[in-house]
Amino acid sequence: MVRGKRWQAAAVIFLAAGLVLAIGLGGRSGDTVLEFGMFAGSNWGVANADSCIIIDKAIEKYERAHPGVRIHYYSGIPKDDYPEWLARKILGGETPDVFMVLSNDLDKMVSLGVLADLGPWMDKDQDFSKSAFFQTALAAGVRDHQQYALPYETVPTLMFVNKTLLNQAGFGVPDNDWDWDRLMDICKKITKDTDGDGRVDRFGTYNYGWMEAAYSNGGKLFDEDGTKCYIHSEQVAQAVRYVNGLSDLNQGQKVTQEDFDGGHVAFMPLSFAEYRTYKSYPYKIKKYSTFQWDCITLPAGPQGDNISEVDSLLIGISSHSRKKQLAWEFLKMLTYDEEIQMEIFRYSQGASVLRSVTGSEQMEEIVRRDMEASDRVIDHMLLSTVIEKGRAVPRFSRYGEALALAESEVLKIYEGEKNVDSSLKIARRTIDHFLAR
Amino acid sequence: MDLILTGGSSVSCRKGFGDRGMRAKRIEISLVNYLMLILNWVMVVAVTGFIAVTTENIRESYIARDFIAKVEAIPWRPETILAVCVLLMFGLTLSFVMRDIIHFRDSRLQVGSLVFDLIVSIGIVYLLNFNYNGILLWVFANVIFYTKKSSGQFLFMLLAVLSFVGTDYGLASVNAPLYDIQDYISYYDAGQQSYIFVFYNVLTSLNMVLFIIFCVFVIQEQRGTIEEVNELYGKLSAANEELQQANVQLQKYADMKEKMGQTKERNRLAREIHDTLGHTLTGISAGIDACIATIDIAPDKTKSQLEVISGVTREGIQEIRRSVSQLRPDALERLSLEYAIRKMVEDTNTLTRTKVSFACQIQPLRFCEDEENAIYRVVQESLTNAMRHGRATQVEIRMWREEGDIRLSIQDNGVGCKEIQPGFGTEHIRERIALLNGTVVFDGSHGFLVDVTIPIRWGDSV
Numbered sequence: 001m002v003r004g005k006r007w008q009a010a011a012v013i014f015l016a017a018g019l020v021l022a023i024g025l026g027g028r029s030g031d032t033v034l035e036f037g038m039f040a041g042s043n044w045g046v047a048n049a050d051s052c053i054i055i056d057k058a059i060e061k062y063e064r065a066h067p068g069v070r071i072h073y074y075s076g077i078p079k080d081d082y083p084e085w086l087a088r089k090i091l092g093g094e095t096p097d098v099f100m101v102l103s104n105d106l107d108k109m110v111s112l113g114v115l116a117d118l119g120p121w122m123d124k125d126q127d128f129s130k131s132a133f134f135q136t137a138l139a140a141g142v143r144d145h146q147q148y149a150l151p152y153e154t155v156p157t158l159m160f161v162n163k164t165l166l167n168q169a170g171f172g173v174p175d176n177d178w179d180w181d182r183l184m185d186i187c188k189k190i191t192k193d194t195d196g197d198g199r200v201d202r203f204g205t206y207n208y209g210w211m212e213a214a215y216s217n218g219g220k221l222f223d224e225d226g227t228k229c230y231i232h233s234e235q236v237a238q239a240v241r242y243v244n245g246l247s248d249l250n251q252g253q254k255v256t257q258e259d260f261d262g263g264h265v266a267f268m269p270l271s272f273a274e275y276r277t278y279k280s281y282p283y284k285i286k287k288y289s290t291f292q293w294d295c296i297t298l299p300a301g302p303q304g305d306n307i308s309e310v311d312s313l314l315i316g317i318s319s320h321s322r323k324k325q326l327a328w329e330f331l332k333m334l335t336y337d338e339e340i341q342m343e344i345f346r347y348s349q350g351a352s353v354l355r356s357v358t359g360s361e362q363m364e365e366i367v368r369r370d371m372e373a374s375d376r377v378i379d380h381m382l383l384s385t386v387i388e389k390g391r392a393v394p395r396f397s398r399y400g401e402a403l404a405l406a407e408s409e410v411l412k413i414y415e416g417e418k419n420v421d422s423s424l425k426i427a428r429r430t431i432d433h434f435l436a437r
Numbered sequence: 438m439d440l441i442l443t444g445g446s447s448v449s450c451r452k453g454f455g456d457r458g459m460r461a462k463r464i465e466i467s468l469v470n471y472l473m474l475i476l477n478w479v480m481v482v483a484v485t486g487f488i489a490v491t492t493e494n495i496r497e498s499y500i501a502r503d504f505i506a507k508v509e510a511i512p513w514r515p516e517t518i519l520a521v522c523v524l525l526m527f528g529l530t531l532s533f534v535m536r537d538i539i540h541f542r543d544s545r546l547q548v549g550s551l552v553f554d555l556i557v558s559i560g561i562v563y564l565l566n567f568n569y570n571g572i573l574l575w576v577f578a579n580v581i582f583y584t585k586k587s588s589g590q591f592l593f594m595l596l597a598v599l600s601f602v603g604t605d606y607g608l609a610s611v612n613a614p615l616y617d618i619q620d621y622i623s624y625y626d627a628g629q630q631s632y633i634f635v636f637y638n639v640l641t642s643l644n645m646v647l648f649i650i651f652c653v654f655v656i657q658e659q660r661g662t663i664e665e666v667n668e669l670y671g672k673l674s675a676a677n678e679e680l681q682q683a684n685v686q687l688q689k690y691a692d693m694k695e696k697m698g699q700t701k702e703r704n705r706l707a708r709e710i711h712d713t714l715g716h717t718l719t720g721i722s723a724g725i726d727a728c729i730a731t732i733d734i735a736p737d738k739t740k741s742q743l744e745v746i747s748g749v750t751r752e753g754i755q756e757i758r759r760s761v762s763q764l765r766p767d768a769l770e771r772l773s774l775e776y777a778i779r780k781m782v783e784d785t786n787t788l789t790r791t792k793v794s795f796a797c798q799i800q801p802l803r804f805c806e807d808e809e810n811a812i813y814r815v816v817q818e819s820l821t822n823a824m825r826h827g828r829a830t831q832v833e834i835r836m837w838r839e840e841g842d843i844r845l846s847i848q849d850n851g852v853g854c855k856e857i858q859p860g861f862g863t864e865h866i867r868e869r870i871a872l873l874n875g876t877v878v879f880d881g882s883h884g885f886l887v888d889v890t891i892p893i894r895w896g897d898s899v
Contacts, residue, residue, distance in 0.1 A: 091504070091511060092496055092515075093514025113510065
């Protein structure tokens with residue numbers, strides 16, 4: 001009797017399990033759908049109406065190569081709303097199979113276990129080679145020595161040059177291998193009270209801070225894990241002193257955006273994306289139209305090179321994705337396919353993360369189309385070098401706070417006119433203490 | 438693992454001892470067990486449900502990004518976790534009900550169900566990311582209840598304790614980032630938070646309290662069982678003592694019986710001596726007294742009288758010999774069979790006119806004690822018969838081996854008899870030989886012949 005009941009119970013459980021399985025399998029019919037999480041517009045703070053075109057092309061190409069697979073994405077999520085949108089998806093367990101990762105979010109995504117480690121896929125894929133990427137761009141997707149995301153688009157920082165102003169002062173546009181001394185020379189001569197009201201009204205630089213100077217002097221602020229601060233290093237100290245010297249030229253006058261827009265400032269750091277935006281229609285007639293301008297590399301410090309911070313937009317795969325192979329292939333299509341990567345120069349404002357694409361003459365041709373004949377187009381070799389040698393800034397979880405702390409410490413030095421070296425050592429202790437918490 | 442089953446089956450086998458208090462305790466234990474199960478149902482559903490609902494609230498109020506920035510980890514698909522936990526709880530309940538109502542007769546099934554519970558509950562605790570591990574206390578309680586008095590109990594308890602300690606949130610979060618229910622609670626405003634904390638803490642503590650009550654009940658029940666065992670043990674040792682006393686008395690009785698046997702034997706000896714020696718010696722003494730009186734008057738008559746006395750004396754000697762040899766064949770005890778027979782033959786030759794010859798072809802003449810006894814007795818009985826009844830003057834004893842048998846023949850030249858009458862002598866001989874699986878033939882046509890055949894026993898040396 002008891003035995004019979006037990007068998008009955010076992011049979012019921014077995015049937016129930018079978019039913020659940022059957023419903024589960026039956027529910028999956030039709031095309032395989034791969035979810036893609038992306039935002040519309042530019043990652044670089046510039047307007048971009050065409051951002052979806054590259055993605056659409058990539059999807060079209062991917063779906064042609066993978067019949068039966070569909071890529072689905074939500075269009076029209078602005079960049080500002082994207083982190084919230086993604087967070088809601090992650091919380092609800094609906095993380096897209098493939099999604100864009102803002103560089104500031106990478107650390108959180110990795111620590112939450114949302115991103116899949118790409119190492120095994122990269123190793124397994126015979127057609128894939130890491131060396132095709134700019135190492136700086138690739139490094140942006142690395143956490144704890146593991147690749148969690150691949151770069152899709154990258155942007156170095158350049159130096160905006162007001163050609164008209166320089167010409168008036170008797171200077172030409174500096175060469176791309178210029179250095180701090182040359183910048184200082186030009187700034188000394190340019191900084192002037194032109195209208196004789198006793199206040200300086202023509203300036204050398206705007207927004208050129210000690211950090212830009214430090215990067216081009218071979219310095220760095222933090223290690224990759226965000227556990228150590230190098231603000232006291234000689235390269236950074238030199239940069240702090242140098243920028244202090246530059247601002248001393250202004251005799252206490254604060255340079256504003258209006259000064260710059262009005263054409264009263266010679267130099268300003270500008271991202272490659274902004275450069276391309278404001279050089280092309282319609283923005284070239286809206287902004288900076290009262291003077292001629294161009295972009296060159298940042299001046300090299302005595303211990304550094306003409307390099308700058310390189311920011312990258314990353315794309316990763318959800319660790320919970322059940323279609324990782326398909327997801328990997330789509331990720332490869334977006335980041336590794338030369339044809340798609342070339343589209344970045346056509347429809348976006350950043351640069352391709354692939355050496356072969358950014359280093360090609362075809363890229364120069366595409367960029368030239370938007371420009372006037374008199375403009376100097378950034379040479380493909382130079383752009384490649386700037387990206388390759390550039391500084392990928394480690395975006396650990398408290399990077400923003402640590403950076404703000406560093407900036408306030410340096411500001412204190414400037415305002416209190418303290419000894420740079422000893423103050424930086426104190427600042428380093430303060431920041432290290434913060435990082436260790 | 439040999440587990441002693443408790444529950445219904447054991448209640449039935451202990452019917453004789455089961456008292457009402459024990460049964461009441463058992464019902465109390467079962468009740469606490471059910472209460473713990475219900476409480477854990479509430480807790481598991483509450484924790485997973487709370488996280489699922491709060492996640493939805495967070496998403497709807499568009500603060501997901503801020504929330505994610507604050508937390509160390511998040512659960513993957515809270516609704517799925519809720520569903521899977523409910524499914525696992527159903528599994529636990531099923532296993533518990535099967536154990537409690539059906540009672541697995543096979544102890545392996547019982548152990549299996551406990552192991553199943555442990556694995557499933559660890560699964561639940563893992564899914565809850567160690568935010569609630571009270572379910573392990575319930576498993577722990579079941580382990581204590583179902584494996585008591587067994588060798589596997591300690592292993593099980595160790596496993597349960599280790600899993601309980603190992604699943605403590607603080608300890609577990611050292612190794613891996615885990616989602617914390619407090620992060621979810623902090624989504625609500627302070628007033629709501631305090632209610633949630635009270636609910637969570639009260640239920641967690643209640644589970645702990647139920648577990649302690651359960652343990653106390655089990656200990657009480659086990660103590661009851663121990664008392665029962667002690668009582669039985671007392672009874673057993675009392676019975677054992679009585680048995681020992683009876684044994685001592687029996688020993689005494691046996692000793693007494695032996696002494697009585699000895700007395701009886703002595704009495705018999707005394708009677709025998711009195712009957713034979715006393716009678717003969719009295720006769721001889723009277724005869725000699727008469728001879729003393731008549732020796733001078735009638736020497737011839739005295740001479741014939743002395744001859745009679747001599748005859749009586751000889752008869753008396755023979756009587757004594759007979760009775761002594763009937764009591765114990767001393768010769769046989771001290772000497773070999775051959776020597777004993779030869780001594781008997783020699784004695785007969787010197788004391789009587791009967792001439793006896795003994796021929797033996799078996800060397801050495803060695804048998805088992807019972808065989809030697811039998812052969813000796815047969816020879817003695819036959820000789821006595823030959824002289825007493827056959828009045829034989831010559832007796833021929835022969836022993837030889839024939840195939841697998843020992844042959845013994847005693848032939849005399851006496852009167853013999855036409856028909857063998859079953860008398861004492863022949864009957865004794867027949868009985869003795871039959872005990873050795875042998876046969877005996879009597880022939881009274883030419884004198885008297887006793888012909889014995891005894892089979893040689895395997896493994897005996899002859």
